[in-house]
Amino acid sequence: MKIAFYGSSLLSSYWNGAATYYRGILSAMAKRGYEITFYEPDAFGRQQNRDIDPPEWVRSVVYDADEASLRRVLAEAADADIVVKANGVGVFDKELLEGVIAQARPDAIKIYWDVDAAATLDEMREDADHPVRKALPHLDMVLTYGGGPPVIGDYEGFGAKQCVPIYNALDPATHHPVPPEPAFACDLAFLANRLPDREARVEEFFLRPAAALPERSFLIGGNGWHDKGMPANVRDIGHVGTRQHNAFNCTPKAVLNVARDSMARIGFSPATRVFEAAGAAACLITDAWEGIELFLKPDEEVLVARDGQDVAEHMANLTEGRARAIGQAALARVLAEHTYELRGVEVDEVLRAARAKSQVTA
Template identity: 75%
Template sequence: MKIAFYGSSLLSSYWNGAATYYRGLLRDLAGRGYDITFYEPDAFDRQQHRDIEPPEWARSVVYPATLEGLRSVLSQAGAADIVVKASGVGVFDTELLEGIVQHSRPDALRLFWDVDAAATLDEMRGDDAHVVRRMLPSLHMVLTYGGGPPVVEAYEGFGARLCVPIYNALDPTTHFPVGPDERFAADLAFLGNRLPDREARVEEFFLKAAAQRPGRRFLIGGNGWETKAMPDNVRHLGHVYTHQHNAFNCTPLAVLNIARDSMAHIGFSPATRVFEAAGAAACLITDAWDGIEQFLKPDEEVLVALDGRDVAEHVGSLTRERARTIGQAALRRVLSQHTYAHRGAEVDALWREQRAKQRSAA
């Protein structure tokens, strides 16, 4: 089956945290026989910060971020059996979702893949004319990056025929244990872009912890932090490319995950960083959110913190031996239950079931 996938970027993780998610899922689906074309706009300097070249497992189409460029790629939706519009493309999001409905074949499977469901749902609650609300009757399903039962209930309450969370996972061919790299030496490292709905939580869980442990080394990677005031024991790296993530995760004593406001509130939304770190056998400290036990067992496979003081206590008491034990346990867990092969099998079964229902109805 042919898939037309309209998303932010497959080739670049620059201001695009969903890149790892897209790559892992689509690589697996390609291995299951899907013929995939990924359409991404040339926007936000992503093409100047590519992590990968066009892969062999998907056709990559980069289009100008103009109305003409938009029309050129929407016209190709009619050739696909499955047409996907992901959230957060950043340019022409409304026109893209309207366009896949307009240009796809009547027998095609049409879906919205929401990689920030909590934020999208907040927008929908405040706007009766929101494009997702308007298009739901014409979509066969909504897939989400996470969110668990609260997100499913909310989408179904808005009229979605079907909503299924497809969680982040590990691609073991991309993220795995490597040797240390002194560029990333630290007691605690955090990787994430500076975003309005994350910054206050970074202040609480990372910067406050650093201030409470002045004798320890803290490292922050990601875009936008260069103008942020930080304690003297915090070092800022800037953008960290995907091929550097393994060393970034393996070198420090521990790495920190901090959920964005909306995802922390909803729960059941592990970020890609959770699985990247676990796949590298890193000792992960995460802020607390509902559903963590579904993915990693607290105190054995992950350390959980309620606030910056908890993070500081974890860093102060953690030994290399215990960090290694936790990291190895996390690696075993994600390899056994949370790889993109597991997620791809789920998506494949879901799509085949829906296509069979369409054929039966026809």
């Protein structure tokens, strides 16, 4: 089956945390026989900061962020058996959603793929005319990269015919243990872009422990932190490309995950970096959120912190030996249960069921 996928960027992770998720899911689907075209706009400097060249398993279309180019790429939706609009493209999101519904063939499966479902649902509660609310009756399903039962219930409450979480996972060919790099040496490292709905939690879970442990070294990577006031023992290294993620995760004694406000509130939303860190056999400390035990076992495969004090206590007590043991246990767990190959099987089953249903009702 042919898929037309309209998303933020497959080629660049620059201000685009969904890149590795797209790559993992879609490459797994390509291996299962899907012919995929990924459409992404030339916007936000992403094409000037690519992590990868167009992979052989996808037809990559980069279009100018103007209305003529938008109309051109939307017209190609008519050639697809499955049409996907992902959230957060950043330009023409409303027009893309309306356009894929209008341009898709009547027998095509139409999907909204939400990689930030908790935030989207918050917006929908505040706006009765939200484009996604208006589009739901015309879509066959919503796929999300997290959220569990709360997100399923909320989306179906807004009228989604079907909502299925397809969680983040690990591509072991991409994220795996590598030798350490001195540039990333520290006690605790954190990697994420600076965003308004994460910043207060970063202050609590990362900067507060850093201030409490002045004898320890801390490292922060990601866009936007250059003018943030930080303790003297925190080093800011800016954007870290995906090619460097393995070394970033392997080198420190531990790495930190901090969820955005909405994801922490709803739970069941492990970030891509959770699996990337586990795949590199890193000792991961994560802020507490409901459902973590479905992915990694607390105290054995991951350390869980309720606040910055917990993070500081974990770091004060963490030995090199225990950090290695936690990282190795996490690696074994994700290889067994949380790979993109397994997620690809899940998506394939969902899509084939939808196709069979549409043929019966046609």
